[in-house]
Structures are given as C-alpha cells and as structure tokens.
Amino acid sequence: MDIKNFASAIAQIAEEKGISAEKVLETIEMAIAAAYKKDYGKKGQIIKAKLDSESGDVKFWQVKLAVAKSMIYSEEELKKLAEKAAISQRPVSVENEFSEEEIKGEKKVRFNPEKHIMLEDAKKIKPKIKAGEEFETPLEPQKDYGRIAAQTAKQVILQRIREAEKESIFSEYKSKEGEIISGIVQRIEGRNVFLDIGKTLGVLPREEQVMGEFYRPGQRLKAYVLKVDETPKGPIIFLSRAYPKLISKLFELEVPEISSGQVQIKSIAREAGSRSKIAVATEADGVDPIGSCFPGRTLILMEDFSYKPIVQLSKGEVVFTHLGNREIISKTFKRIWNGTTLKFEVFGIHQNLEVTKEHPLLFTLGYDQKKEFKEASRIKKGYLAIPTLENVVFDKTIYHFEKEKDFLWVLGIYLAEGSLDRAEVNFTLSKQEKDKALKIKDIMEKYGGKVYIRESNCRPSVLDIKLFGEYWRKIFKELGGEYCDRKKINSRLMFLSPKLQLEIFKGWKDGDGYFDKKRNRTIIVTTSENLLWQMYHILLRNKIRANMQKRKDREGRKDAYQLEIANNKTRDYRGFFRGDYYFSRIRKIERGPCSSGRQVYNLEVGDDNSYIAYSVAAHNCVGQKGTRVMAVINELGGEKIDIIEYSPEPERYIANALSPAKVLEVKILPKNKAQAVVPEDQLSLAIGKDGQNVRLAAKLTGWKIDVKGPEEEKKQEVEETKKIKKPRKKPKNKI
Numbered sequence: 001m002d003i004k005n006f007a008s009a010i011a012q013i014a015e016e017k018g019i020s021a022e023k024v025l026e027t028i029e030m031a032i033a034a035a036y037k038k039d040y041g042k043k044g045q046i047i048k049a050k051l052d053s054e055s056g057d058v059k060f061w062q063v064k065l066a067v068a069k070s071m072i073y074s075e076e077e078l079k080k081l082a083e084k085a086a087i088s089q090r091p092v093s094v095e096n097e098f099s100e101e102e103i104k105g106e107k108k109v110r111f112n113p114e115k116h117i118m119l120e121d122a123k124k125i126k127p128k129i130k131a132g133e134e135f136e137t138p139l140e141p142q143k144d145y146g147r148i149a150a151q152t153a154k155q156v157i158l159q160r161i162r163e164a165e166k167e168s169i170f171s172e173y174k175s176k177e178g179e180i181i182s183g184i185v186q187r188i189e190g191r192n193v194f195l196d197i198g199k200t201l202g203v204l205p206r207e208e209q210v211m212g213e214f215y216r217p218g219q220r221l222k223a224y225v226l227k228v229d230e231t232p233k234g235p236i237i238f239l240s241r242a243y244p245k246l247i248s249k250l251f252e253l254e255v256p257e258i259s260s261g262q263v264q265i266k267s268i269a270r271e272a273g274s275r276s277k278i279a280v281a282t283e284a285d286g287v288d289p290i291g292s293c294f295p296g297r298t299l300i301l302m303e304d305f306s307y308k309p310i311v312q313l314s315k316g317e318v319v320f321t322h323l324g325n326r327e328i329i330s331k332t333f334k335r336i337w338n339g340t341t342l343k344f345e346v347f348g349i350h351q352n353l354e355v356t357k358e359h360p361l362l363f364t365l366g367y368d369q370k371k372e373f374k375e376a377s378r379i380k381k382g383y384l385a386i387p388t389l390e391n392v393v394f395d396k397t398i399y400h401f402e403k404e405k406d407f408l409w410v411l412g413i414y415l416a417e418g419s420l421d422r423a424e425v426n427f428t429l430s431k432q433e434k435d436k437a438l439k440i441k442d443i444m445e446k447y448g449g450k451v452y453i454r455e456s457n458c459r460p461s462v463l464d465i466k467l468f469g470e471y472w473r474k475i476f477k478e479l480g481g482e483y484c485d486r487k488k489i490n491s492r493l494m495f496l497s498p499k500l501q502l503e504i505f506k507g508w509k510d511g512d513g514y515f516d517k518k519r520n521r522t523i524i525v526t527t528s529e530n531l532l533w534q535m536y537h538i539l540l541r542n543k544i545r546a547n548m549q550k551r552k553d554r555e556g557r558k559d560a561y562q563l564e565i566a567n568n569k570t571r572d573y574r575g576f577f578r579g580d581y582y583f584s585r586i587r588k589i590e591r592g593p594c595s596s597g598r599q600v601y602n603l604e605v606g607d608d609n610s611y612i613a614y615s616v617a618a619h620n621c622v623g624q625k626g627t628r629v630m631a632v633i634n635e636l637g638g639e640k641i642d643i644i645e646y647s648p649e650p651e652r653y654i655a656n657a658l659s660p661a662k663v664l665e666v667k668i669l670p671k672n673k674a675q676a677v678v679p680e681d682q683l684s685l686a687i688g689k690d691g692q693n694v695r696l697a698a699k700l701t702g703w704k705i706d707v708k709g710p711e712e713e714k715k716q717e718v719e720e721t722k723k724i725k726k727p728r729k730k731p732k733n734k735i
Contacts, residue, residue, distance in 0.1 A: 337356060
C-alpha cells in the first residue's frame with residue numbers, strides 16, 4: 001500500500017465531504033471488517049478491524065459479549081416467550097424473536113456461540129473481565145478477498161460516508177438556526193429560489209420572499225435561517241428574506257454596539273420590502289464616545305489600593321487620581337474601536353499598558369524635564385509617571401496590634417508561608433529558620449496567643465508552627481486572606497504610614513524571598529497578583545525601586561509572579577523618584593490590534609480629571625458618538641428603516657413610534673387602546689400612505705392607536721359632553 005497516497009486520499013475525502021479524517025478512517029475499517037466477514041467469517045459474528053495508517057497493516061478481532069448464567073434465557077423461558085409470541089401473532093422466527101435487541105430491556109440474551117462467551121471461559125484468558133464487557137479474540141489477517149466482498153466493502157464506504165456527510169451538514173446548519181447566512185442564487189424552480197450556501201443548497205420559499213424583489217442566478221444575498229428539517233434524502237435548509245428578525249441580525253453584523261449588547265433591539269415591526277420600525281434601548285450611559293481608550297481588562301487603582309478591571313467599574317465608585325486624591329467616578333464610557341492600539345512596555349510593570357492613540361498619559365522626557373499629560377501617539381520615548389501615594393495616610397485600624405511593627409512582621413510571614421485550619425493558624429518554615437519560628441512564638445505570646453513548634457512528621461526538614469485559637473484564625477483571615485493565590489493585605493492596613501507597611505513587606509520577604517548573588521538583588525515569589533501589586537505600592541511609598549515580572553507558564557501549575565529589588569543605591573537608568581512620582585522608563589512601544597476585542601472604555605473622574613491604570617497616571621478623554629445603518633438598508637434593497645427609542649412609559653413609547661410625525665399628546669384608553677393627538681399638518685405624516693405608519697406603530701408597540709388632530713379632538717369632547725343626559729324629574733303621584 002502506498003501510505004503517502006492513502007493518507008492524502010483520506011485527507012481529501014474529509015475536506016471535500018466536511019467530515020473528520022478519523023471518521024473516514026473508521027468507515028474504511030468497518031468496510032474492511034465487512035469484507036473479511038463476507039469471505040472468512042460466519043453468520044452472526046461481529047468482526048472488528050483496525051488499520052494502521054502509518055504501516056498499512058490491518059488487524060482483525062472477533063468481538064463477543066461476556067455473559068453470566070443469569071444473563072442467559074433457560075429453555076423453559078424460551079418456551080414461554082414462544083407461547084406469548086404465538087398468542088400475539090407476532091413472527092415466529094426464532095432469530096428475530098429472541099435477538100439481543102428485542103430483549104435488551106430484560107437484560108437477558110439467547111446464547112449464540114458466535115456472539116457470546118461464558119464469563120467462566122472468558123476469565124481463563126482475561127481474568128479481569130466482567131459480565132457485560134466485550135471479549136476480543138484476534139483473527140488471522142487475510143489479504144485475498146473475492147469480488148463480492150470487495151463490492152460489499154465499497155457499498156459500506158459509500159453508505160457510511162454519505163450518512164456522515166448528511167449528519168455533518170445537518171448538525172452544522174441546525175446550529176445556525178436563527179442566524180444570518182450568505183449565499184449565491186443557483187437556480188429558480190417555480191416559486192422557489194435555491195441558494196448555494198456552502199456545503200448544500202438552501203431553499204427560499206415564495207412566502208418567505210420579499211414582494212418586489214427579483215432574483216437572478218449568481219446574485220449574492222443574505223438570508224435568515226428559518227429552520228432545518230432532516231429528511232431521508234438529507235437535510236433541507238429553509239431560508240427567509242421577509243422574517244422580521246432578519247433586520248435585527250443584520251444590525252448585529254453591521255452595528256457593533258448591538259452585537260456587543262450595549263444597545264438592545266426591543267421590538268421590530270416590518271412590512272417586508274417597504275418599511276420597518278425598530279425600537280431600541282440602552283441602559284449604558286455614554287455609549288460610543290470617541291475618547292474611550294482602554295481595553296476592558298485594564299486594571300484601575302481603587303480607593304482601597306486594590307485593582308479592578310475597567311469594564312467592571314460603574315458610576316459612584318471611588319478611584320485614586322494622579323494627585324493622590326480619592327475621587328468618585330461621575331460617568332463611564334465605552335465604544336467599539338476598530339483601529340489599532342499602542343502597547344507600552346514599562347520597566348517594573350509585568351503587564352503592558354494598552355491604550356488608543358489619543359489618550360493622554362502623564363509623561364516626562366528625563367530627570368530634569370517637565371512632566372505633562374501627552375497623547376499616547378506623541379510619546380516615542382521617555383518615562384511614564386507612577387504616583388507613589390506616600391502621603392495617603394489614615395488610621396483605620398481596629399485592633400491595637402495592627403500598628404505594632406512586630407505583629408505586622410508576623411502578618412508578612414503569614415502572607416508568605418501561612419495557612420488556616422479549622423481553629424488554628426499554621427506557619428511552615430525550614431529547620432534553618434528556627435530563629436524566625438521562635439520569634440513568631442515570642443511575638444504572638446506577647447499578644448496572648450498560644451504557639452506550638454514541632455518538627456513535621458511528613459517532612460523532616462520542615463518546622464510546623466501552630467497558633468491556636470479561633471480568634472487568631474479570624475484575625476489572620478481578615479487581615480491577609482485565606483488561600484495562597486488570593487491572599488491580599490486588608491485595605492485598612494494599606495493606609496498605615498509607609499514605615500509601618502514596610503514591616504509587612506519584611507516579613508513577606510523573610511518568608512518567600514531569597515537573594516540572587518549573581519544579579520545582586522532580592523527576589524520574592526508569589527501566586528497572588530493582588531498581593532504583588534500591594535507590595536509594589538508599599539515599596540514605592542518607601543522610595544524603593546521594584547520590578548514586577550510574571551514567571552514563565554508552568555504546565556499544570558498556578559501562575560506565579562516575582563518582585564525584584566536591586567540592592568545598589570546608585571541612580572538607576574530604568575527609573576527615578578521625583579516629588580510624588582516614580583518615573584519608570586519605557587522599554588518598548590508596539591502598535592497592533594486590540595488584544596481583548598474591539599470594545600474600549602473610559603472614565604470621567606471628579607475634579608482631578610484623571611485615574612491610575614496599571615499604576616500609570618492617565619487623563620480623562622471624552623467625545624461624541626455616531627451610527628451605522630446604511631449597510632443594512634442597502635442589503636434590504638432600500639427598504640426604509642425607522643429607528644425609534646424604546647420607553648417603558650406607554651405614552652412616550654407610542655409618541656416615539658409615530659415618528660417622524662410630532663405628537664402633541666397620547667391618551668391611554670381601556671382595552672389596550674390609545675389616542676394620539678398630532679398637529680393638523682402632521683396628520684398625513686402620522687397616518688402614512690395607506691395607513692402604513694400608524695399600522696407599523698401599532699404593531700411595534702402592541703397598542704391599538706387612533707390618530708386625531710386637535711380640532712377633531714375638541715369636537716369629540718363636545719359631543720361626549722352633549723351625550724351626558726340630565727337626570728329625569730320624578731312624575732307626580734296621581735290622587
């Protein structure tokens with residue numbers, strides 16, 4: 001066998017038929033097994049074949065079902081079943097009557113030596129086999145097959161591939177129900193139009209065509225997949241050009257604000273080929289401002305020194321500004337950005353700052369140069385400003401020991417090497433760190449804690465330090481978190497003085513840090529990104545340069561990060577402190593597509609007009625929005641589309657629905673009726689040609705709308721007044 005050509009043929013069939021190469025190979029194996037059974041097998045046998053696609057060798061097995069005695073019908077049971085079959089006048093054929101398929105529900109079989117093997121016999125060869133499992137017996141491979149066997153194999157291949165192709169097409173297009181699909185008109189038969197939609201043809205019935213539209217072979221159209229039916233001849237895909245949802249799906253394709261969910265289509269009223277009305281609504285403020293500048297995953301520094309993705313922020317939340325103030329977000333903006341973004345790689349920050357070109361960042365060219373907000377596209381080299389926030393100090397502590405240096409050091413050790421049990425706090429240190437273990441014991445006993453130190457039973461080189469008590473477990477969980485990758489310093493401790501905070505860092509360094517002699521720097525490793533950012537800010541507040549990095553991905557393990565601190569005191573070209581800022585040097589600027597989709601975001605923040613993204617100071621940047629609907633109108637052959645604003649208030653909704661007419665007043669009447677009063681010169685516009693505008697408005701809103709002018713309204717009020725009858729006088733009684 002020519003293996004290369006064989007593999008190429010399988011790949012070609014799979015590509016042409018739209019099925020997987022594994023399915024084609026499985027079909028060939030079934031065909032070979034069928035041919036083997038035809039020439040060398042016996043009736044009732046189940047033959048299995050396995051083809052090695054690399055060597056071309058074929059192996060055969062006979063498959064039997066291992067059965068226990070309790071799974072086999074006895075002679076008496078067979079006789080009873082035969083009697084029942086005779087009474088019910090069912091076919092008497094024993095082969096059909098007692099086949100495994102017929103009696104599958106009763107979990108018993110009629111023993112056939114070609115299909116079944118007793119469990120006792122099977123265990124002699126395969127000791128671990130259980131009842132109900134398959135038992136495979138190797139068969140001698142054969143190379144010579146007769147004409148009938150070859151014909152059988154050919155029929156099996158053709159039939160199986162045809163079935164697989166039908167299943168593939170059906171499942172593919174069934175999943176596309178309710179979606180838009182593009183096709184080319186192939187032929188027109190009677191009133192039906194057939195479109196080539198890729199792997200098969202779609203049918204556009206007469207009732208789903210747009211009145212006045214003409215179709216010609218070769219014409220490209222977009223159609224709505226109405227339904228997919230499975231028939232013996234294969235799947236039939238029914239398409240529509242008149243269905244109202246076609247418009248909403250076209251808008252999702254052409255208008256990103258709708259596909260992203262920023263704008264929702266509430267209702268559609270359509271007279272296909274003539275005119276449509278669409279009611280849209282949005283709960284988002286400031287959709288599509290020109291100045292929205294950051295991808296959704298960009299981290300913003302919140303008032304508690306935690307970071308939160310900009311996509312999750314909302315009006316009323318509080319963030320830090322570049323001046324170190326805490327300001328309220330007065331507005332959030334977002335829009336669709338189809339252009340490229342700039343990615344700033346900055347020394348010390350483990351994530352790139354990605355931004356649109358017009359967004360201003362706080363920047364300086366050098367140590368002696370002035371700092372200013374500058375558009376990202378105009379920054380070529382230099383330093384970006386990172387506020388140190390060293391003057392943000394408030395006493396928010398609850399427990400008296402939260403301001404004690406020795407306790408803060410123990411908290412740092414916990415952040416590095418601590419864990420929580422049901423009613424205790426555990427610290428894990430090496431035997432060489434016994435002095436630290438004793439220090440923890442002395443400190444915590446000073447504050448009333450009970451500490452026990454012992455060697456680990458599982459790991460001889462490890463010391464287990466246990467701080468007993470539910471009280472202390474609660475304290476450490478509150479101040480430092482519980483799980484290693486989610487540990488973070490409680491927000492109130494982030495407002496301590498920088499010197500006190502440095503004690504937390506020292507404990508963390510003593511627990512997870514080590515000194516790299518070659519590079520002359522201290523390195524601390526953690527799996528908590530929140531904790532990494534907090535420690536970075538603590539060091540900046542203490543005027544200590546630090547460098548964050550993400551470690552290379554390790555398969556099957558959590559993400560890990562490291563914080564590096566250079567031990568030299570000389571001026572570093574990578575950054576410098578000046579005033580209330582640390583200016584970090586830009587390593588590289590790259591231009592490329594937005595890394596997290598096309599949606600970008602911006603904030604409007606208080607009086608300072610700024611916020612902090614990935615520790616870098618950024619300015620506000622807000623602009624106007626636009627719309628795109630002409631592509632939809634062109635696709636529908638010029639069909640007129642009115643887009644109106646949805647409102648939960650019926651009066652306002654009905655007034656909007658009668659657009660472009662101006663509505664003076666809307667009265668809500670009983671029985672789902674409404675009366676709209678429009679100026680006399682707007683009556684024909686409100687009603688529309690042949691009543692189309694008011695008809696579509698009624699269909700859109702679900703209200704029966706009656707349109708009247710002011711004069712007609714007055715006449716109606718007068719007539720209603722006249723109809724009010726005066727009360728009759730009671731007749732006098734006759735004597």
